[in-house]
Amino acid sequence: MDYHKLLFIGPVGAGKTSAIRAVCDDHDNLETEAKASDMTGLRKATTTVAMDYGCLTLNDNESVQFYGTPGQSRFKFMWELLANNLAADCAGIVFLVDNTRNYPMRDLKYYSHEFSELIARKKVILGVTRSDLRDDPTVLDYQKALQELGIDAAVRFIDARKASSVLPLVKELVGELVSFDSWSDLTNQALSNEKDMVFEEVVPEQDDAHFAIQEYIGEEVVMKDAIIDDVMNLKGVRGAVLTDDMGEIITSSIESPEVNDFVGFVAGVVKVFEEASGLGSVHNICVKSNTEDNLSIFVGGDKALGVQSSNRVSVRTLKQQVDDLLQWS
Ligand SMILES: Nc1nc2c(ncn2[C@@H]2O[C@H](COP(=O)(O)OP(=O)(O)OP(=O)(O)O)[C@@H](O)[C@H]2O)c(=O)[nH]1
Ligand SMILES: [Mg+2]
Missing domain, CATH: 3.30.450.30 (Dynein light chain 2a, cytoplasmic)
Structure with a gap:
C-alpha cells in the first residue's frame, strides 16, 4: 500500500479536525478532543489537545493519511513532533485559516512563521474556512499576504465541514502522485451524502471584538x-x-x-x-x-x-x- 501524507495546520477553530473528519474513511480516524475550558470555549465546545489522524483509502494500493495539529500554542510540542517527525515526509500542507476571526492575517503570519521550515519545502494550499459566514478578507487579500510572506500557495475558500469542499484540496496536493483518478466520483458521492446532512451552525457566543486585545x-x-x-x-x-x-x-x-x-x-x-x-x-x-x-x-x-x-x-x-x-x- 502506498501512503501519501497530508498535514493540516492553522489556528484554533479553523476546522482542521472537521476537515479530516469529513474526508477520512468512516470511523477510521483518531481525534484527541477535550472540552475547551479556556477562551477557546467561547467559540467551540472542544479543542484538539494532541493531534488528529485519519485515512482515506483511494483503492487497494493507494491511500492518503491526514495528520492534524492542535491549534493552541500551548501544544506547540506537538507541532514540532508532527512537522519534524510524524509528518515530516508529507506530500503537502493544508493550511487552514478562519475568515471570521478578527485578525486572520495575523494567524496566517503566526503559523507560517511557526511552520516556516516545512512550508518552504512542501506544496501548500491555503484553505480559508467559514467563508460561508464572512467573505472578507477576499481571495485577493490572501494572495497579497502570501506574496508578502514569500509563500507560494493557492488560495481556496472552503467549508471544512464538507467532504465535497475539502476533497478538491486533497486532489490538488496528491493527485499527481497517485494513479487513482476517480476524484470527481468521490466528490459527487460526497455531495449526494451532504444533501441529507445537517451541519452544526456555529455562532460564537461572543464576538471576537469583545476581546479586542492585541x-x-x-x-x-x-x-x-x-x-x-x-x-x-x-x-x-x-x-x-x-x-x-x-x-x-x-x-x-x-x-x-x-x-x-x-x-x-x-x-x-x-x-x-x-x-x-x-x-x-x-x-x-x-x-x-x-x-x-x-x-x-x-x-x-x-x-x-x-x-x-x-x-x-x-x-x-x-x-x-x-x-x-x-x-x-
Ligand atoms: N460555518 C462553518 N463552520 C465551520 C467551518 N469549518 C469548521 N466549522 C465549524 O467550526 C468548528 C471548527 O472546529 P474544529 O474543526 O474543531 O477546528 P480545529 O481547527 O480542529 O480547532 P483546534 O483543534 O482547537 O485547533 C466546528 O464547530 C465546525 O463545525 C466552515 O467552513 N463553516
Ligand atoms: Mg482540532
Whole structure:
C-alpha cells in the first residue's frame, strides 16, 4: 500500500479536525478532543489537545493519511513532533485559516512563521474556512499576504465541514502522485451524502471584538485596555492593572496603591534591566507568595499588565491563560 501524507495546520477553530473528519474513511480516524475550558470555549465546545489522524483509502494500493495539529500554542510540542517527525515526509500542507476571526492575517503570519521550515519545502494550499459566514478578507487579500510572506500557495475558500469542499484540496496536493483518478466520483458521492446532512451552525457566543486585545505586528504584542476585563474573568484573579512603559497607570481594578505602584515600577525598569542584563526581552515577571496573593507582570509592546491572583491558583496555569488571551482572543 502506498501512503501519501497530508498535514493540516492553522489556528484554533479553523476546522482542521472537521476537515479530516469529513474526508477520512468512516470511523477510521483518531481525534484527541477535550472540552475547551479556556477562551477557546467561547467559540467551540472542544479543542484538539494532541493531534488528529485519519485515512482515506483511494483503492487497494493507494491511500492518503491526514495528520492534524492542535491549534493552541500551548501544544506547540506537538507541532514540532508532527512537522519534524510524524509528518515530516508529507506530500503537502493544508493550511487552514478562519475568515471570521478578527485578525486572520495575523494567524496566517503566526503559523507560517511557526511552520516556516516545512512550508518552504512542501506544496501548500491555503484553505480559508467559514467563508460561508464572512467573505472578507477576499481571495485577493490572501494572495497579497502570501506574496508578502514569500509563500507560494493557492488560495481556496472552503467549508471544512464538507467532504465535497475539502476533497478538491486533497486532489490538488496528491493527485499527481497517485494513479487513482476517480476524484470527481468521490466528490459527487460526497455531495449526494451532504444533501441529507445537517451541519452544526456555529455562532460564537461572543464576538471576537469583545476581546479586542492585541494586534499581531511582527511578533510584538499590543495590549489594549479591554484586556483588564478579560483577565478579570479568569479563575482566581483578584485584580489587574495596565500601565504604560513609564509606569503610569492606564487602568486598574486593584485597590492597593502599593501594588499598582509596584507594577508601574517594574514596567519602568524592565527596559533598563533588559539592556543592562543582556538577557534579551523580558516578557513575564512573577512574584509568588505562600501567604499573600501572587502577582504576575506581563510586558508587551509599550505596556505592562499586572495580574493579582489567589495563591491557590498555579501561576503557571494563570500565565498560560493570560498568554492565550494575549495571543489568540
Ligand atoms: N460555518 C462553518 N463552520 C465551520 C467551518 N469549518 C469548521 N466549522 C465549524 O467550526 C468548528 C471548527 O472546529 P474544529 O474543526 O474543531 O477546528 P480545529 O481547527 O480542529 O480547532 P483546534 O483543534 O482547537 O485547533 C466546528 O464547530 C465546525 O463545525 C466552515 O467552513 N463553516
Ligand atoms: Mg482540532
